[in-house]
Amino acid sequence: MxxxxxxxxxxxxxxxxxxxxxxxxxxxxxxxxxxxxxxxxxxxxxxxxxxxxxxxxxxxxxxxxxxxxxxxxxxxxxxxxxxxxxxxxxxxxxxxxxxxxxxxxxxxxxxxxxxxxxxxxxxxxxxxxxxxxxxxxxxxxxxxxxxxxxxxxxxxxxxxxxxxxxxxxxxxxxxxxxxxxxxxxxxxxxxxxxxGDRPLAELRDRAPVYRCPACEEPFDVECDRCLGCGRLLPHAYPPCPARAGVERVIRQGLSTLGLIANRVRVGPRAWRIAQRPYPTAEAATQVDIEIDEAGRLLTLRAPVVGLPAANHEPFYRFLLTMNDQTTGEFRVSLTGDEVSASCVASLEGCADHDVALLIDGLVQMADEYRRTLAETFDAAPRFESAAGR
The missing domain is CATH 2.40.10.120 (Thrombin, subunit H)
Incomplete structure (x- = not known):
């Protein structure tokens, strides 16, 4: 700070x-x-x-x-x-x-x-x-x-x-x-x-109890609604019946990665997670996850590096070469001064393990490209998106 x-x-x-x-x-x-x-x-x-x-x-x-x-x-x-x-x-x-x-x-x-x-x-x-x-x-x-x-x-x-x-x-x-x-x-x-006005030693093992604002019943953060009164809980977004199936796929896919979907949900159709490419990695890559209004397309985006201070022309050529060599749904793009890795995939017939594999693959690709671009062009690594959601 x-x-x-x-x-x-x-x-x-x-x-x-x-x-x-x-x-x-x-x-x-x-x-x-x-x-x-x-x-x-x-x-x-x-x-x-x-x-x-x-x-x-x-x-x-x-x-x-x-x-x-x-x-x-x-x-x-x-x-x-x-x-x-x-x-x-x-x-x-x-x-x-x-x-x-x-x-x-x-x-x-x-x-x-x-x-x-x-x-x-x-x-x-x-x-x-x-x-x-x-x-x-x-x-x-x-x-x-x-x-x-x-x-x-x-x-x-x-x-x-x-x-x-x-x-x-x-x-x-x-x-x-x-x-x-x-x-x-x-x-x-x-x-x-x-x-909380206690010695810190007495507070270290405490955990919060979350209670429904309407009926004061404790609730589980994985639930969308209070089991006591049925009220939509503050962390949840209004359910959309048309997207219920794909939201379930996203929820289960994140669960496969050890994440609780409601804890990382940042919008009606968006989630934001921090995932490490491998367990001992020093920094986690942020991945923005979004589904379209109809619930047919899944978009993943992860920041890679910032635009270097010099050598822009060879840098752009290198990005184009990287895209030519990239297979599957993954792509590299430049928005403003940030290079990001992204993926757009169809949710039709998509299973929870498919979502987990896509996220894992994107994180590993972002980490590999981040190290390559940092070493080759002295581009500053980025682990978070510059744009808020």
Whole structure:
């Protein structure tokens, strides 16, 4: 994580500089499989608050702190309805926890600052105002909206540098307007936070229990619907009867690779995984998996390298030669400044082991081409797609 501060929004940022300088050390970038999100240290033992949806449903995650240190982390608790999760670091991170405001109920028009960071990116500061506050329901603190877009899990600070909430996607919240974000107030997840206020040694073996936002029954992350009330669970997408068969093939194919489809699903027709070409490989290749609207075609795509700084003409010729020598459905393409390996295959008559073989073959091809292009043209290896999904 770099120390550069990128400022966005209006207002006199000089008034916030000192408080942001203190708070920035407590903002954490989190990598959870193929997902990346933001979190922040909320307790003295180093426990981090993040968005459950931003994390997905992992057990182990990787934390990156503002000073560049990396550390393993474990998800220990979650509130699915409020979209909040707690992550315990492997060791005390040695940074101060962000203080929460005692009276965390937001006020319409109140000024706030949002701090966020993703792995490999600089810290970002957005200055905003509270533009909408929902009504209280059964005395619960209401969610509110800010007039800026912000990543899930980012802490929202008042002008005194105290946390008043976390950017999240709580269940039942109305969809925010473009350029806005929904915030869960700090007071709403204090009971969950109290569960993590223990010595780290007592938290390392904990695992979160995910409960249905409607009936509070625990659910298995592999299920699409709650077995207690039948509600579609937050991680699932509306089922499409026309694609039920091919989605089952994808699900079983991923299971063959040791992956749970619902944990890596990133869209109604898309999944994103991180797969190693061989068990001892240092880095995993990201593979974007997508089926078309009709459920007839399967598209796989994996990043390989970035465009080299020089020797573009021989580089392009080399790519054309690689395509000529590539057999089957696999191809190499250049989009923007990124070379990727891809595959488009028909799903008609496709079995689960066929999907697994295609993914495995693409990952191995991407790894081989990545090493060849890096050695021949000094092209920087890429293990993640530059384009978000």
């Amino acid at each position: 770099t120390s550069q501060l990128a400022a966005h929004g209006d207002g006199d940022l000089a008034l916030l500089h000192e408080r942001v300088a203190r708070a920035r050390r407590s903002v954490v970038a989190i990598r959870a499989g193929a997902l990346v999100t933001t979190g922040w240290v909320a307790l003295g033992n180093g426990v981090v608050v993040a968005s459950r949806r931003g994390l997905g449903y992992p057990t182990e995650v990787a934390l990156a702190f503002e000073d560049g240190r990396g550390m393993a982390g474990r998800v220990i608790a979650a509130d699915v309805g409020r979209d909040v999760a707690l992550v315990a670091p492997a060791d005390p991170p040695g940074v101060a926890a962000l203080a929460a405001r005692a009276a965390a109920e937001p006020r319409l028009g109140e000024r706030a600052a949002v701090l966020s960071c993703l792995p490999g990116q600089s810290l970002r500061l957005a200055v905003a105002r509270v533009c909408h506050v929902a009504r209280k329901v059964d005395g619960q603190l209401p969610v509110f909206e800010l007039d800026v877009a912000a990543p899930l899990g980012a802490p929202v600070l008042d002008p005194e540098g105290r946390v008043i909430g976390v950017v999240a996607a709580p269940s039942g919240a109305a969809g925010e307007l473009a350029g806005h974000c929904v915030v869960v107030p700090a007071g709403a997840f204090q009971p969950l936070l109290a569960l």
